[in-house]
Amino acid sequence: MSPLLPHLVLYLLLLTVVTGETLQPRFYSETCPEAESIVRREMKKAMIKEARSVASVMRLQFHDCFINGCDASLLLDDTPNMLGEKLSLSNINSLRSFEVVDDIKEALERACPATVSCADIIIMASRDAVALTGGPDWEVKLGRKDSLTASQKDSDDVMPSPRANATFLIDLFKRFDLSVKDMVALSGSHSIGQGRCFSIMFRLYNQSGSGKPDPALEPGYKKKLNKLCPLSVDQNVTGDLDATPQVFDNQYFKDLVSGRGFLNSDQTLYTNRETREYVKMFSEDQGEFFRAFEEGMVKMGDLQSGRPGEVRFNCRVVNRRPIHGLLEA
Ligand code: HEM
Numbered sequence: 283m284s285p286l287l288p289h290l291v292l293y294l295l296l297l298t299v300v301t302g303e304t305l306q307p308r309f310y311s312e313t314c315p316e317a318e319s320i321v322r323r324e325m326k327k328a329m330i331k332e333a334r335s336v337a338s339v340m341r342l343q344f345h346d347c348f349i350n351g352c353d354a355s356l357l358l359d360d361t362p363n364m365l366g367e368k369l370s371l372s373n374i375n376s377l378r379s380f381e382v383v384d385d386i387k388e389a390l391e392r393a394c395p396a397t398v399s400c401a402d403i404i405i406m407a408s409r410d411a412v413a414l415t416g417g418p419d420w421e422v423k424l425g426r427k428d429s430l431t432a433s434q435k436d437s438d439d440v441m442p443s444p445r446a447n448a449t450f451l452i453d454l455f456k457r458f459d460l461s462v463k464d465m466v467a468l469s470g471s472h473s474i475g476q477g478r479c480f481s482i483m484f485r486l487y488n489q490s491g492s493g494k495p496d497p498a499l500e501p502g503y504k505k506k507l508n509k510l511c512p513l514s515v516d517q518n519v520t521g522d523l524d525a526t527p528q529v530f531d532n533q534y535f536k537d538l539v540s541g542r543g544f545l546n547s548d549q550t551l552y553t554n555r556e557t558r559e560y561v562k563m564f565s566e567d568q569g570e571f572f573r574a575f576e577e578g579m580v581k582m583g584d585l586q587s588g589r590p591g592e593v594r595f596n597c598r599v600v601n602r603r604p605i606h607g608l609l610e611a
Contacts, residue, residue: 303591305584309402309424314394318406321386325410328382333528336411337475338379343408343582344471345373346401348458349437351587353429354400356437357383357597370437375518376478380598383407387597400597401426405583412579415474417530418572423583427591430600444481444545448554451547458585460578466551466560467574468582473534474527476520477544479511485546486511498549500541507544523548535565 310317328335346356349367356373357380358366367373368380383403390398402424413419442454455465485496486507495504510521523544524534534548538561543549551557564571595601 303425303427303586305423305425307421307423310394310398314390314397316393317390317398317402320389320393321403321406322410322414324382324386324389325407325414328379328385329414332379334475335379335382336414337527338377339382339404340408340411340471341377341475342379342383342404343579344468345377345437345441346404347582347585348440349433350429350589351585352401352405352426352583353587353589353591354404354426354594354597355429355432357400357404358429358432358600359598361599364431365434366432367434367437370434370441372441372443373437375480383597391595396593396595399426399591399593400428401591403597408579411474412530412575415528415530417473418576420576420580423580426586428594428597428600429587429589429591442547444477444547445484446547446550448550448557451550452556458582460581462556463560463574464578464581466557467564467571468578469548469551470532470534470564470571470575472523472545472548473530473532475523476527477523478517479515479519479521480517481545482507482521483511483513483517487513489546496546496549498541498543498553503540503542532564532568532571535561535571539565 325336325339328339342356343352345367346352346354349355356367356377358364358368360366360369368377383400386403386407387400390403405422405424405426409420409422440454442451446454451465451469452462455461455468460468485499486504487493487495489496499507507521511517511519521544524537525542526533534543537543538548538552541549541552543552552561564574592601
């Protein structure tokens with residue numbers, strides 16, 4: 283036997299680990315044929331209980347996929363030896379509706395135990411959030427594995443602040459192979475949901491340290507936001523991200539054109555020359571927005587770290603695994 287053979291075997295083994303999973307439509311058609319309809323049913327239930335919850339769940343795809351790929355690392359609770367992503371700068375007091383994912387997982391575990399990954403749940407549920415609120419419906423690729431770990435630091439380093447400007451966002455999305463058009467379309471996710479006063483205080487009272495408000499704010503809208511978020515406000519008070527926060531439509535882009543974007547990172551897409559053309563286009567053509575949004579979501583859903591994974595039994599914790607024949611405590 284060649285002395286190189288063991289090295290070759292090890293190399294091939296490593297290669298299969300780092301190339302990641304092959305994603306495909308209808309991945310669960312044999313193993314859990316009801317998977318997609320169960321997720322849709324649970325999302326519908328969640329929306330009836332609280333309309334905003336579906337927007338909150340959709341946001342999870344962005345915050346999961348940008349941190350080491352779409353691997354449900356975001357859903358892991360802290361442990362004594364791991365700081366999870368839930369408490370990172372962009373996520374703390376902000377990400378919500380984790381219990382909707384738990385309910386979906388429970389329903390799936392009842393139907394087909396240990397089969398459907400939490401990472402795939404996020405992808406299906408995000409698509410459903412859009413479809414259920416009047417937006418496009420599309421086929422998702424599935425077959426992701428759940429991560430064995432999470433990184434608060436990576437989340438702190440990567441997730442953008444609401445203060446971000448278009449140039450920064452263009453560069454950030456480029457790092458994930460997402461184009462300017464993808465970035466603008468994906469920002470259209472803010473067609474549904476809400477944000478906190480915390481995220482806009484600086485633009486209302488001290489934009490870029492000027493002691494003044496963001497000049498791009500339309501005066502009537504500024505007045506409305508000043509009333510919602512006075513300087514003394516509890517900064518967890520929330521406001522709508524566009525004028526139709528329960529309907530997925532192109533109103534968000536129309537609002538940007540009229541200076542009524544909620545976040546600085548939204549309004550900057552109309553101030554910046556490179557992104558403005560897309561904002562205009564999407565504000566005039568909802569079909570174009572929907573097509574670009576679908577494409578962006580599928581591309582974002584393709585992000586993978588190539589690290590080894592598993593199908594978690596519970597989305598908040600990694601599975602207990604045997605160590606020297608014993609189960610880890
Ligand atoms: C382009 C860069 C982005 C920035 C800077 C950004 C930032 C934010 C901020 C600051 C909030 C409000 C959080 C709070 O005040 O607690 C928010 C809400 C939201 N974001 Fe983004 N976001 C971006 C892109 C995305 C993408 C790509 C998606 C999904 C595809 C997304 C989906 C959402 C949704 C649905 C909400 C409302 C959530 C709710 O009502 O609970 N965002 N985003």
